[in-house]
Amino acid sequence: MSDIIENNDVNTPLDFIREIVTEEVKAGKHGGKVVTRFPPEPNGYLHIGHAKAICLDFGIAEEFGGKCNLRMDDTNPTKENMEYVESIIDDVKWLGFDPEERVYFASDYFEEMYRCAVELIKRGKAYICELSPEEWKEYCGNLSVPGKNPPGRSRSIEENLDLFERMKNGEFEDGKMVLRAKIDMASPNINLRDPVIYRIRRIHHFRHGDKWCIYPMYDFAHPLEDAIEGVTHSLCTLEFEIHRPFYDWLLEALDYPHRPRQIEFSRLNLNYTVMSKRKLLQLVKENHVSGWDDPRMPTIRGIRRRGVPASALKKFIKECGITKFDGVTDYAKFEHCIREELNATCDRFLGVIDPLEVEIINYPAEGIEDLDAINNPEDPAAGSRKLAFGRTLYIDKADFMLEPVKGYFRLAPDKEVRLRYGYFIKCVDVVKDADGNVTKLLCTYDPETRGGNAPDGRKVKGTIHWVDAATAVPAEFRLYDRLFTVENPGADGVDFLTQMNPDSVKLVQGFVERGLENSVPGKPFQLERQGYFTADLDSTSAKPVFNRTVALKDSWAKKAK
DSSP states (O other): OHHHHHTSOTTSOOOHHHHHHHHHHHTTGGGGOOEEEEOOOSSSOOBHHHHHHHHHHHHHHHHTTOEEEEEEOOSOTTSOOHHHHHHHHHHHHHTTOOOTTOEEEGGGGHHHHHHHHHHHHHTTOEEEEOOOHHHHHHHHOOSSSOOOOOTTTTOOHHHHHHHHHHHHTTOSOTTSOEEEEOSOTTOSSGGGSSOEEEEEOOOOBTTTBTSOSEEEOHHHHHHHHHHHHTOSEEEEEGGGGGGHHHHHHHHHHTTOSOOOEEEEEOOOOBTTSOOOHHHHHHHHHTTSSSSTTOTTSSBHHHHHHHTOOHHHHHHHHHHHOOOSOOOOBOHHHHHHHHHHHHHHHOOEEOEESSEEEEEETTSOTTOEEEEEEESOTTOGGGOEEEEEEESEEEEEGGGBOSSOOTTOOSBOBTOEEEETTSOEEEEEEEEEOTTSOEEEEEEEEEGGGTTSOOTTOOOOSOEEOEEETTTOEEEEEEEEOOSBSSSSTTGGGOOGGGGBOTTSEEEEEEEEOTTOTTOOBTOOEEETTTEEEEEOTTOOSSSOEEEEEEOSSOTHHHHHO
16 A cells, blocks of 8 residues: 555645545555546547546546546447547547556446346336426426426336336337436435436447447446446546435445545636537537647647647646636646747747748859757757758748838848848848839848857847748648637627637748658647747648647737736
8 A cells, every 4th residue: 555655746736636545545445446537428529628637537546556447438329439439549648648458438337237227126216207308397396496206206116127128128219208216306406306317219329239229327327337347536527516416326225335436626627719519519510620630629639730749738737736616727828838848848940931032142143051050959959950051041021121110120221130040141122023012132141150140249139030942841831829819708698609710820831941841740849939830730741731839929918908
């Protein structure tokens, strides 16, 4: 037991759940073992809220030398399929957790669940109810009015057993009857007013075909699954707190020898996005986004495609903490964690996303040389690389102003600036098109300033970024931003679709330095002064496509003022 306690990560803050687990392990409860579970329903892709649960469930198991079961809650096969199962397993592994052989399905226990339901009937603790949902409302009561016993509650055990078996055998149409737990119709907790535990649904199950035409309700299946698997701590979000009395009632009613403990914590809510599966599905089906893995989506797939490393997501979740307070976390905090992680780990490169041509008129026409560039000033071990430099360059249009305002220190007519890792250049002439738009700059360079320093000691205030036109790689940049313009989309009955950010993605064409043409998705890098990027799944060496993971600064802080 002491070995298990010592496995607790000293760098992990001891939140209230870890305190509970620590005390129970010390007391020898469950033999000092810790078994948790992560039970997603395989009817969609996981989102950032699920990531919090994954990190908690698997994290606690690891810290206490225990195990975490990855259990697919496939008790409602209406929209469940293997595509979602495979994506869930992949996302869990991407976060750094390996379920090993401990991937289970709720449907594996359907026979046991059926036997448990039969046992409840035999003990006089479950009965068949033929009331429709509308009729049930008349008997159920509400928060201020107790319920009353419905017809059928007094049926004999024999009659209930017969009807339940006939339900299983498919003799009744969907909705004709349900099996209810017999608890207390006057309970102040409405969830204990004889809740439904089985219903008739003729739905093809993606794993069991048409074997079953009755399916257990989640509240009935959940505690049984936990007990069957030997789970010690069943960690749920706060909305399940009111369901805990039934969780405990069921295991006690069946005299289950193993009794897991359900503990609730607050879910992860993030502003400027939506977490509802229904709303996320609507965004996908109505083509407001390109799919579940659209980089603007809060899904783990979208976060991955955007280039956010698992370490940054886990850092964010850790900083949010585990509490009972159901609050909302600022999206800026998520972006801060991403920047902090990428700043320490990403190599830097040069690129322009709104190119303007520059010709160095006193540089040899066919000349090309290599300049030294640092890969990451935060990591000396990252080394350096070579930058090609020639007569024609591209800079960003934002780095030139024809009539500079006060305080503008970048390139302008007769002004001198430093090229990053390169030379001092001076603009001596400007080429315009018929409409007066600047199309090209003619500049001179000082060959004595290689590396960005002048031997005569003269200083320049501006440093700009560039790429060599002869060797630069044309690229598409997808500049992603927040999906909604308001903190709480859909609040006060407003259609959340009307609050989508029209600038949540901008497609621009530019150039990057050589060496980025073979970038692989999931390996982020920094384009200096532009932000952090990663190659998209659509990217090829012939046409690199880069997603902006996050900008270098929080532009929304200014908007909020």
